[in-house]
Amino acid sequence: MAVDTISAPAGGGFRRTLVERRDEQRRTRALVLGRSKVATVLAVVVLVLLAVTWLLPLAWAVDTSFKTEAQAQAVPLQWFPDGGFTLENYRTVLERGEVGRWMVNTLFIAGSVTILTVGVCALAGYGFARTRFRGKNLLFAGTVALIAVPGQILIVPLFRQMEAIGAVDTYQGVILPQLVAPVMVYIFSKFFAEVPQEIEDAARVDGAGHWRTFWSIVLPISRPIVSAVAIFVFIGAWNNFLWPFIVTNNPDLMTLPVGLSTVKNAYGTIYAQTMASAVIAALPLILLFMLFQRQIVKAVATTGLGGR
Amino acid sequence: MSTVTTPSQAPTAPPRTPDVPRTPRRGRSRREGSGWPFVLPFLLVAVLFLVVPTLWGLGLSFTEQSLMGNGGWVGFDNYAEAFGDATMWSTLGNTLVFTLISTVPLVVVALVMALLVYTGLPGQWVWRLAFFAPYMLPVAVVVQIFVWLYQPEIGFLNYWLDRLGLDKVGWLTDTSVAMWSMALLTLWWTVGFNFLLYLSALQAIPDQMYEAAALDGAGGWRRLFSITLPQLRATTVLITVLQVLASLKVFDQMFIAFNGGSGPGGVTRPILQYIYDTGFTGYRMGYASAMSYIYFALIIAVAVGFQVLTSARRKEQRRGR
Incomplete structure (x- = not known):
């Protein structure tokens, strides 16, 4: 497809x-x-x-x-x-400043997660689809099997792991565990597998190796799938709650979903103000949707079913 | 969304077996180099942040850990305890209740929305915005908005119920209502996602099918039941499976809405929250891990169950032809 x-x-x-x-x-x-x-x-x-x-x-x-x-x-x-x-x-709300701070954090974290995930998964997708190496079939089968593991069951051991490497309450502690997206590797590999072989052969004849072919030929013509995966990963990372909530205690490092959920205790009855901060928090992605509706709709349609 | 034009291109094509994509022909020159470096970064993060914690969690589940320190290997004690733990069963039950009462409307309402929008009424942009915009909101925002709507006295919902002469509802306080309130919130929040999946599946139905039906004199309802819905069957199965799996993972909404508490009479606490509470509030990480694995087994069982059901049905259909 x-x-x-x-x-x-x-x-x-x-x-x-x-x-x-x-x-x-x-x-x-x-x-x-x-x-x-x-x-x-x-x-x-x-x-x-x-x-x-x-x-x-x-x-x-x-x-x-x-x-x-x-x-x-x-x-x-x-x-x-x-x-x-x-x-x-x-x-x-704006004078208190925390919502702005959380927004910057979320932008940085979701942006990093998106760029790194797309990079890592696109490379792997190409590796599985278009290169040969020993153990490839086994590794690909393993990757597909990993899709079944729900991240939610990993919160306890992952938190221990982050403690062990001192990554609790750090940006890398929030970002790194979010990079593993075997389903995106699967989606990329399916896409790359259908890029016509002739295009690659032509590049080969001109003396390009795998890397050149990937960078200058395959990636540029794959822009639609790259942007679809990027949009999908970005929305997910922007709204992710459970992991950032577990790994951050420092309000300065919190993302929007986490920060807002902690504010509720403090200002529970100040509804008008709560709604103002909610509107501010909602605005960026609503604007994003208005600007890129076509691309986002397409991204959901192509990646929403996990490449099936 | 005019891109998806023929059924074979639809994202809803039946799941292919996860076969390894085509390998380049043999006899290529050596200078291409190996493919290893391409997959290496992914393997690294996958092993570090998925495989290792999965195995670590399994190991933890056979140990007793608490604030007092590491109590060491306890064999299957944690599992035995979990199976006799009434709270685990009741929170698991809550999760299943939520899955049931959220999945049905999340599929049906999404289908209705998609069918209506697909009729091509003007203002496509507005409809898609209305239905999908909530999906773009952070969960905390969604919960804050709904807690405000659900407010017992001055909340929008109870105010209008009262004005219409109906009884006020204890949206977040009544034990028999609270879970429905969570399902309603979730419906509003995420139905847009399923709506878009349905919409793109609808756009993949070839016009010729409708044209042929129109020539045969089939009316609107007839076309709906003889063309549209049958064509959407595979999509519906997929959306339902994904929705069930997503609903089983519910945690955020309840956790935020009830400030980390378990809701009225504990009826809204899902099993994931019990696992979280056990591991991070009670600091019994070994026991929390054991319950994680019981929950994991359930997820796998559901996924495999669906897989078996759908492939059995597919075989049946093939034989029928």
């Missing part, structure tokens, strides 16, 4: 005119729903209801974040509070 699915130009997608797209949508709609007006209306109603329901918690959180605590807890609930909105919560 890999090569075609991912690298096929999106039907000229980027340059497709809006009109063309609208026509296509109309055609699918007619095909799927039939020409029945009732069905179309029903579909619209249910879809809108679902979408509103899904956006409501976010909307209410954003709304609350612009209220004073008194407004937030006032009955009856008001979307537009008497006395108007306030930016006070955001000022307080």
Whole structure:
């Protein structure tokens, strides 16, 4: 599946005119729903209801974040509070500074995890797909078997290990255990295996070895899968909770999910302020999604099923 | 998402056996060098941070460790204790309850969303944003938003229940409701992921199938049940398997929502949290490791069970043809 699915130009997608797209949508709609007006209306109603329901918690959180605590807890609930909105919560949260600090930490950690994981797994994927060496089949089978091991069962021994090498409460302690992604090796190897042999042969004739071929030929034409895996790993690392939570106690090193979960105890009843910090924490990835929706949707579709 | 065009290219193609990808032909010149250096970095991290802790954990599970120090080898004592530990069974039960009540809506609602969006109504961008955006949120944010919605007096949900003349619900305090509240939160948070998987599977169904059905005079419902849903069968199996495995690993939501506590009457504490509590609060790392392995065995059993079921069914289908 890999090569075609991912690298096929999106039907000229980027340059497709809006009109063309609208026509296509109309055609699918007619095909799927039939020409029945009732069905179309029903579909619209249910879809809108679902979408509103899904956006409501976010909307209410954003709304609350612009209220004073008194407004937030006032009955009856008001979307537009008497006395108007306030930016006070955001000022307080930003002045406290920790959310910004956690965001920088998360960016650094998720960024490192992404770059290193993609590098390590792409290399291994190529090694398994396109090179020969003794014990390759056995190692590949072992890698596939490792996919089954849930990281959650490793928290105790991994923590002991980090203690032993003095990596508790360090960035490397958070990052290193997150680099092992056998499923990504599998996805890469499946993709690389389908890169046409002729392309590589041509490079060989020109005297390129494995490394040259990998860097200058295979990797550049594999950009779609690389970005898909990178996006997938990044979202996972950005939102990862359990391991960073276990290995960090120092608030200065915490990631957003971990830091926010500790704040709750301290300011449990200050809902308006909590919502402001939640909105700040939510913003980066929501923006990311708005900017790269096409790529993210594709990344989920291609890697979400673990290469199956 | 117009990229996925034919069924054979769909990400939902039946799982292939994990065969080793094609090897270059023999007789290549030596200067290519060996492939070892390519796999070495991965093997290094995999051994250090996956294989070693897996074996270490297994070793730990046969020892007694506590704050008092290392009590040494105790054989199968930890396992024997675990099997007689009512808390382990009840937390395992909680995890299974969550898996059941979360998986069903996470598959069904995702399917409904994908079907509706697939009809090509205008505003694709907005629908995808609405359904998938929550997935991009850190778990702590999701929990904070829902704790606020679930607030007993002034929370959005109870406020409106009250206004509509219904009884208020103890979303986080009622023992028979708390787990449903966690499932609802999880549905909101992660359904977008399954939704996208379904959407791309739908886009892989060839238009010709619908066109042919339309020529045969099949109406919308007929097409849904005779084309769309059958075409989605393999995807549904995969999504369900992945969802069950994901739901069995539940921990974050409950842990954060109840501040590390076990919820009303202990009903929301999943087994992973019991393992965490045992290892990191009770400092009984040997016992925690033993329970980790019991839990691991369960995960493997579920995964293998699904594998056997699906391959048996596939064989049956082949024979049927």
